[in-house]
Amino acid sequence: MKNIEEEIAKTLESIENIQPVASNPFLYAKIKHRMNKLSQPTIVSWLTYAKLAICMIIVGFNIITFSKIYLNEQHSVMSKEEFGTYLGITTTQNLYEP
């Protein structure tokens, strides 16, 4: 048990002996280079435009397909009377009307 306590104490102390590390002496030059790069206008590659165009086409196709299906469904619904006249028959209700 005492051994474990000692190990724990030694491990906890080990972090206190970490030496500070010197940074890159050319850090400022690197930062400046990066800042200059960031300030330049970014050129979007043709591949990005192509990807965007494909996405737009897919979305467009989906919209057209869904709207066509929806409109067809609306046309296909007929009332009872309309359906009767369309087929040239009368409904049974009309036969017994006074």
Add this chain to the structure above:
Amino acid sequence: MLEKELLGKLKNADEAAFRFLVEKYQDKVFNTCLGFLRNVEEAEDLTQEVFIEVYESIVSFRGDAKVSTFLYRIAVNKSLDYLRKKKRKKRFSFVLSIFGLEEQLNSPSNIVAEHPGILLENKERTHLLFSKMDELPERQRVAFSLHKIDGLSYQEIAEVMELSTSAIESLLFRAKGNLQKKLKNYYESEK
């Protein structure tokens, strides 16, 4: 250069003042990032990002804290953000590995790098402690790292973390207690 003078010049985008700031604080910022990331390349990259953010956001800095505190705050936040992103990437690469893209797991960014400031005789112990530190709640980890690795006082940590000194004392006390428990479990399981 006085702090007020430096701040004024930085707000006017003075290049010489920015160079002075970088040269004065680059080691401190680098070591703070290194304490969290434990990878020289990643820490250097993040140090550059910290200074760029300082340059861009110094206009909104009201000057109610020291410039060094402002720098530490950005360095800590950026390091934590970076670690979160890395964790997410790791999870994603694990999913990819399930679908047979194992090489993602072996990419260079996933190889555990070492903190160059660790003394050779303490290597094993410090690595063990680092692994247990990573299991601590975020605030405890930040306070413990700033105190033990960067050598900041309770007051300085309180300013960086925007908490009271007593809150920092409590965080450090809990961090130490948690680490002791975790290490005890580890050594007992090793026996």
